[in-house]
Structures are given as C-alpha cells and as structure tokens.
Amino acid sequence: MKIRMKLVAAAFAAGSLLSAASAQAQESKLDEVLARGHLIVGTGSTNPPWHFKSMSDELQGFDVDMGHIVAEALFGDPDKVEYVIQSSDARIPNLTTGKVDLTCQFMTVTGERAQQVAFTIPYYREGVGLMMKAGGNYADYDALKAAGSDVTISVLQNVYAEEMVHKALPEATVDQYDSVDLMYQALESGRSDAAATDQSSLAWYMAQNPGRYVDAGYGWNPQSYSCAVARGDMDWLHFVDTALHEAMTGVAFDTYAASFKKWFGRDLPPPQIGFPVEYK
C-alpha cells in the first residue's frame, strides 16, 4: 500500500510539473460543471456503508448520497451525477489532475492532505467504537473497562491496533484478525467480548443484523470526513460547502437525514428552528 501510494505520488508529481507549465487563469469549476450538465464525483466501490455496489450492481452508500446532494443543488436533479470509481490512493491525484470535480470517499481531514487539496466542511465525524453481542456478559463500556484483562477485544490487524484499543481499555487483551469477517466471527463465536472498529462500519453491521448486537456506548479517535476539491477555486469550494451545509441544517436536511438513517440506522433530530444552530 505504502509503495503504491508513493508510485501514485510520483506519477502525479511528474504530471504536475507539466501542468504547472500550462497553468493559466480559468473560469470556475462551477461554471464548467453547469455547462457540462452533470457532476463528476470520484468515490470508491468497496467500503460499505460509504461506497459499495448493491446486489443489483448499483453504486450506493453515504458518500454516494453526498454526490447526489451536490447534484441536486446544482441541477435540481440528484441523478445528474457520474461516479468515477477510484482507489483510496487515487483520491488526491484524481482531483489535482482534474479527472473528477469532487471527491467524496470517507476522506479523513489531515493537515498534510489539506496542503494538496481543498477540504469542504465535514459531513460525518468518524470514531472507533465497541460492538458487543446483545445480552452478553458485559452491559456497557464501563463494565468492559472494569473487567480489566479478562476482556478480549477483536480488531483488524494493524500496527497501531493494540495501542488504539488500549486508549479506551488499558488492560484489555487484544486479538488481531486479518479481515473484517473474521473479526466479527470472533465476536459471534464468543472468542472475543467486543469488536473495535470504525463506528460507521459497526453501525452498518448492526443495521444489517437488527437486535443481534449492541454498541457499548463509547467512541474515541475522532476524525472528520470531508469531501475535497482541487485547490485554488474558491467559488467551487464555496458552492459545495453550501450544498453540504444546507443538507445538514437547511432545505436538504430531509435527504441527508434519510441517508443517515439508511446507512447508520439512526434518526437525526431536525435542526432547531429559530436562531441558527451553527452559533448556539
């Protein structure tokens, strides 16, 4: 993965040298997209509930819905959008080389990335959570913590996995697994007491298997997920920001809330009417 990322970066660096030579003042992406008549959004296809293929082979998920929301704001038609499938490594190069207008692909906002692309406002806050079997030995996070090293947590294999779990449960035993299915299987078979991974993945899995599992009710390792656009086009960035902002607080709230419910299984309270929620 690391090597692949370097290759993408190198290919892109070679490209940007050439493009820098031909850089010129251009009209905003906003005008370009409007003239074209449809929006081009880059996203992935292998990560539910963010972006994945349905049984009928259609791209769907929360990231995909964000693309529809921006298309609705542009054309009054959520379907005037074309999705370009890209790997996670391709998120930044595809923006900087103009292959896509906008990328919505569970992109964690970091300072390093913000130097290469312009992030929109966040549309989700990701964190790590703990999922347990319903009616199991432990009631909630406090019970897990109190049990100390008696508790076994299954996680996806990762260099930081142990450290990540110990931030929340300092004494817990950590079992690492190669793939998501094995991690959930460990929980199902009782080899672990809880599974620790991204809350969105847990929420999706729980929504798929209603009543079987419960959330331990604790989240940590916060990270913001934002869409991103190419740098240097304030008009376009501002437009996408506005579209997302109004989806979370204004006219398109129902669309956003329906999508949130569909993929994460939770109802969102409507924004408070009266004084704008942003400044409370």
Next chain:
Amino acid sequence: MDPIRFGEMLWLARMPILKGLGMTVSISALAIILGTLLGIFVGLSLTYGARPLRWLVRGYTDFIRGTPVLVLVLASYYVLSTVGLDLTAFQAGVLALTVFCSSHVGEILRGALQSIPKGQIEAAKAIGLTFRETFAYILGPQALRQALPAWVNTAAEMVKASTLLSIIGVSELLLRTQELISRTFMSLEFYFFAGLLYFTINYAIEHLGRYVERKTAVPS
C-alpha cells in the same frame, strides 16, 4: 466456510462477476492483439532496422521492459492527461498493457529471428529471393515456431497484469471481486473463486497455444 451460503451469494452475484470476467477478457485480448502487432514492428526493427531506427526502438524496449507495469498504468492515466491526452481509465489501462506487451513480443521475435542461422539468408539471396520473400517463406515460419511458447507465456502475463487496472478504477474481475467481498464479508471464498477464473482463462490460452504449435509443427 459455508458452501450453501457461498453458492447462494455466488448465484446472486453472477452478473457482476460475468461483467468483470468480460472486462478482464476484453482488456487482455485488446492488449495482446495490439501489443503483438506493435511487437512485430518492434521485433523487425530490432533485427533488420537501419541503425537510427534500431537505436530508437532499443531505447523504447529497454525503457518499457525496465519499468513496472503498475508505473506504466499510473503514468498513462495521470501523466498523459496533463499533456492534453485525456484517456478514460479503460483506455489508459489498455494503452499501458499494450505498450508493455509490445516490448516483450518485440524481444521474443528478435530472439527467434536471430536464432536462425545467417547462412539461410545468404542462401536465399543466392537464389534471388527479395527480403520480403525471404521473410515470408524462410524466416517468418521458423521464427513463429520459435517464438510461440514464449508468446503464450507473455499472453498469460497480460491477463495477470490486467488486475493492476483495478487501481485506476477499471471494473475488471479483481475489483468486482473486492466489491462483492466488501458486501458479503466472504473474502476467502470469493478470492479463491476469482483465482479459479483467472486460472481458467490462462489455461485456455495455454491450450490454444499448444493447438497452434501442433498445427504449425514441422511434420516429422
């Protein structure tokens, strides 16, 4: 592993898998056909070309053969778009594989042609054949037999290299498989199945190669 549940999932996913298989076969077929045509030109230039042309083509083959296919794929997708050639992921992928294939076919053909004793060309000249005739009746048929096994090997390599196009978002068999795994969580089963399909394609290529070898063999 639960074979019944996997069978059910496989049946539900038959269309995406078939589409992915079709994509993999078309990418590979295009790359092999175009790469072979270009490779024949490369091989002829390397063996019989005038010195400047030979040097140019030598530089091309050495550069391409010394570059990982993944780098070629990324370069044709990203670098070319910055110089105004905006290819789709599919086109860029086929271009990269074609170029890669051509350099290998070129070298195979050069090796095959150079393995034919010089005396034969001299003898052909002595009986008054033009170069075109010499190639068509004497060098070509022998080189074909020499090159065939190595060419089949390159063709199979192309099928395997087509998996790299999943990185630039071409929905070939590997990406389709990963999409299915992300939804069903059955990684082992679906990867194994994809492996089986790749094996089947390459097994078919190998048999086709053997068939052509038999047909073109010198009767003894």
